[in-house]
Amino acid sequence: MMKKNMFALKLSLSACLCLISSAGAQTVLVEAESFANPSGWVVDQQFMDQVGSPFLMAHGLGVPCEDATKEVVFPETGVWRVWVRTRNWVYKKQRVVDAEDNISLFLSTHAFRVEMNGNKISAVVAKDIRTSEELRFSARFFADCTGDATIGYLAGADYRMGRECRADTGESLAPEKADTMTMGATVMWRSRLSAGPTSFPECPWAIRFNERNARRTTKAEWSWETGMNLNQITDFEQIRDHGLRAAFGNWDFVKNKSRDREAFAERGLEWVAYISGNRESRRLLGDVILKEQDILGRREFPDASVTCTWSIDLHYPDPKNTEDFPGAEFLSIAVHKRYKPGYPIPYRCFYSRNIENLFMAGRDISVTHVALGTVRVMRTTGMMGEVVGMAASICKDWNSTPRGVYQDHLDKLKTLMRKGIGPRPLRHLHLHLRPSRPHGLIRRERTLLAPRG
Numbered sequence: 071m072m073k074k075n076m077f078a079l080k081l082s083l084s085a086c087l088c089l090i091s092s093a094g095a096q097t098v099l100v101e102a103e104s105f106a107n108p109s110g111w112v113v114d115q116q117f118m119d120q121v122g123s124p125f126l127m128a129h130g131l132g133v134p135c136e137d138a139t140k141e142v143v144f145p146e147t148g149v150w151r152v153w154v155r156t157r158n159w160v161y162k163k164q165r166v167v168d169a170e171d172n173i174s175l176f177l178s179t180h181a182f183r184v185e186m187n188g189n190k191i192s193a194v195v196a197k198d199i200r201t202s203e204e205l206r207f208s209a210r211f212f213a214d215c216t217g218d219a220t221i222g223y224l225a226g227a228d229y230r231m232g233r234e235c236r237a238d239t240g241e242s243l244a245p246e247k248a249d250t251m252t253m254g255a256t257v258m259w260r261s262r263l264s265a266g267p268t269s270f271p272e273c274p275w276a277i278r279f280n281e282r283n284a285r286r287t288t289k290a291e292w293s294w295e296t297g298m299n300l301n302q303i304t305d306f307e308q309i310r311d312h313g314l315r316a317a318f319g320n321w322d323f324v325k326n327k328s329r330d331r332e333a334f335a336e337r338g339l340e341w342v343a344y345i346s347g348n349r350e351s352r353r354l355l356g357d358v359i360l361k362e363q364d365i366l367g368r369r370e371f372p373d374a375s376v377t378c379t380w381s382i383d384l385h386y387p388d389p390k391n392t393e394d395f396p397g398a399e400f401l402s403i404a405v406h407k408r409y410k411p412g413y414p415i416p417y418r419c420f421y422s423r424n425i426e427n428l429f430m431a432g433r434d435i436s437v438t439h440v441a442l443g444t445v446r447v448m449r450t451t452g453m454m455g456e457v458v459g460m461a462a463s464i465c466k467d468w469n470s471t472p473r474g475v476y477q478d479h480l481d482k483l484k485t486l487m488r489k490g491i492g493p494r495p496l497r498h499l500h501l502h503l504r505p506s507r508p509h510g511l512i513r514r515e516r517t518l519l520a521p522r523g
């Protein structure tokens with residue numbers, strides 16, 4: 071109950087506050103995600119498309135987080151009742167981008183609609199996740215780097231999700247029957263030693279563990295992976311929450327109940343990721359769909375570009391974890407198919423086959439599920455962005471399209487790729503950046519990448 075005309079509302083539970091006067095005549099809606107000072111709370115925007123809006127979340131490390139605060143002006147003095155939608159879970163590279171003259175960066179901006187002109191995207195509409203302000207980005211060319219291929223999906227681009235069958239692709243690693251399985255998403259966490267004993271609350275809502283199946287570990291690596299048999303987009307909130315339930319339930323058990331609890335007495339959770347790390351969802355289809363045989367057989371494409379250096383690394387639910395938690399696994403295994411590193415992906419995997427002005431870069435490019443196992447790592451996906459940028463500059467200079475770059479201007483793209491982006495002097499920066507170069511120059515450069523997951 072609140073009685074002031076204007077006051078600083080202190081938030082101790084989250085989300086969207088609905089303040090209704092006792093007479094029921096007036097309602098003041100306060101969007102918690104737009105609080106001036108979110109303090110220890112985080113704005114969870116991963117599930118905007120499913121939930122309808124972002125919300126503030128305290129996902130917790132076993133200790134209460136600082137209050138979030140905002141000043142609210144009420145239309146009249148009186149008695150107000152507060153309704154809250156709550157979720158009580160127990161929060162350098164930007165400088166590089168800021169230093170680029172030709173990039174306008176819109177952080178915390180969620181794209182949710184596209185406007186089309188025939189088979190071209192004319193604009194992408196996005197929302198500021200704190201203020202809900204809508205922004206419209208019109209352009210001649212777009213690149214979908216959303217991981218989930220959201221822009222392409224909204225535009226009606228052809229895509230696949232799940233595993234193709236062996237009969238369709240001829241891949242030795244493909245299953246007999248096509249299915250919806252994907253690689254999963256990971257909630258990582260770690261603990262640290264304190265100067266004295268620490269406490270952690272009981273979490274009866276989390277996964278229940280026992281002496282046999284509890285993980286006596288002080289951190290979670292990539293293999294704490296969930297949701298392989300669920301939909302990594304529509305079920306994603308459930309998938310992330312399952313990861314949190316595994317982390318908190320396990321920690322509750324080892325710290326409060328296990329026979330080894332003394333060993334954990336002075337340990338506290340230091341960090342629990344609330345943004346779950348995705349590996350796979352939609353893959354947009356381009357003029358080439360890269361597959362296992364291309365990579366293992368080193369098929370030569372005329373538009374060879376970004377170089378893959380990692381093995382074909384596919385993840386599956388850990389069979390031991392399946393025994394204890396059938397259908398609700400939270401641990402995975404990785405199965406690697408190795409090949410001579412340095413296989414170049416064709417440029418035609420980086421644009422949509424049916425949306426004329428759409429590029430893509432990242433894990434949503436045109437590959438089979440199996441081929442995704444090698445292209446999905448960060449240095450490779452980063453180079454995709456460079457090649458797409460080069461191709462977009464050719465589109466602009468020569469009034470062409472992504473496909474037109476392959477058909478009519480491939481020599482120009484090759485020239486740009488050979489040149490590479492080079493080590494740019496970044497004003498006001500003291501970063502030691504290694505240049506990464508798409509195919510053409512990378513053969514002489516030893517990879518520093520050591521992917522894990």
Ligand SMILES: Cc1cc2nc3c(=O)[nH]c(=O)nc-3n(C[C@H](O)[C@H](O)[C@H](O)COP(=O)(O)OP(=O)(O)OC[C@H]3O[C@@H](n4cnc5c(N)ncnc54)[C@H](O)[C@@H]3O)c2cc1C
Pocket residue numbers: 179180181182215216217218220255256258291292347348349431432433434446447448449451519520521522523
């Ligand atoms: C636990 C884990 C460990 C890994 N370890 C390694 C490693 O050691 N080395 C390595 O190289 N790779 C590693 N990988 C793989 C690699 O991190 C991912 O495959 C890679 O990050 C995929 O990049 P992406 O940008 O294509 O997609 P994502 O990482 O999914 O990024 C997509 C981005 O788009 C944004 N976005 C999504 N939808 C919208 C929208 N509608 N509007 C606006 N923005 C949106 C998201 O917020 C996000 O920032 C790991 C992956 C995981 C999960």
